[in-house]
Amino acid sequence: MDKYRLIEYLQDILYLERTCYEEERILDNLKQQRYAYFNPELKAKEKYNYSYSDNQGFWIGEYLMWAFGISGLPIIILLCIYFVKSNSPSGVAKDRFGYLIAAICIAVLAIVIVIAKTRDELKKEQANNERIKKNNQKIQESNNSFKEQCFTIGNRISQEHDSIERQYKKTCDLLSDYYSTGIIYYKYRDFACIASILEYIESGRAKDLSDAYNLLEEEMRYNNIITKLDTIIAHLNQISMNQLYLYNAISQANRNINNMNNTILNSAKRINAQLERQNDNLESIRYVQEKDSRNLQLIRNLTFYNTFY
Structure with a gap:
């Protein structure tokens, strides 16, 4: 596989890794919101106690x-x-x-x-x-009115959650298919490593995957890069110099996560306020359609990559 095709392959995987990260966290946020709205007693006002005398x-x-x-x-x-x-x-x-x-x-x-x-x-x-x-x-x-509103919003959020959950499964399956080509060594099949490998090859610091693996091992040995995702998320600004591709990917994903969750919640509240109908299109449908369109191209690319291994 020539360098151009390798870069394209790595870009596809990085996109899928970012999307999995993105969708997983969207689902986590929606689960929390759904739980809160399906348990309105957590938000409801407390009644005053009676002060009865006989x-x-x-x-x-x-x-x-x-x-x-x-x-x-x-x-x-x-x-x-x-x-x-x-x-x-x-x-x-x-x-x-x-x-x-x-x-x-x-x-x-x-x-x-x-x-x-x-x-x-x-x-x-x-x-x-x-x-x-x-x-x-x-x-x-x-x-009572508040509980009804909460259940209306909660039902809408639940529908959005289920829609994105189906999309998340498709994204994970497609990512697994990409890795199953065997082009990337199993040790480096994660979000952080793929971003660094792509950065090394595109920047010219590595000519091929073998060079990229060696450089990655050296960087990890000297603690120049972080590969544990939880640590990366907690110290995102610290990787902007040595892991620029990963920093950009996570930053973009975080913006998408916030936008998606805010859009879904606002839509659910508009439905509760009867500004929209309950059967109007889910906000996640637009998101899913965009991902499906991109995934179709990735599937066509995958057919080509499978011819090499």
Whole structure:
């Protein structure tokens, strides 16, 4: 295979690796969004707690107040009559009756005051309960509406997810077919290595795959490049000098990921707001059509590459 064909082959694989990376992360984001919208209690407002008091206490207080008030008055009158008509010559006895009457009056008055105050507190509590009950009803209605909206958005996101998931499987299968030609040694069949190999050959630092493999091993041995994808993603800006092709590929993929997820979520929200119909085309269809069109060309290229091995 001449250098031109080798570069074209490596470009195809790099595109497929980037697309797999891209679609895998789009799916991860959609899964998280779908979970959040299918579990709206994570987002719903919490209802206020009722502050119930036993209404029986209110009525008991009312009854006791009137009972003490009505019964206390005749008792006081009877005691006064008894005091006046008493034949006891002892002034001490009369004084005792006077103290007793005063004590009873004070006790009755205190009980009436306490019960009246309790009644007022119970009335306030009852009014507060009614206010909280109305607020809870409003919040419950809002929560129910919110849940319906969440399920509408969640269903749309789920449809988009399933569409891209099917495309992701096709992309992975096509990438596997490319590697199965045997052109690339199995040790270097990953996103980071392919980007570096292509960069070496296109820049002239390597003439063929053998030179590229040797240069790649040397760079890894001296820690000039990073090949572990998780580390690369965490320190993306650090590879912009020594791994420019990989840096550009991941940066482009990240932009596509953000654009795709934002487009899908905004579309789902527009449907919820009835700005679009539920059966309108999925946003992922346009994405899938673009990928399918490119994949058709890759499949034709693959037929040619298979003639070499």
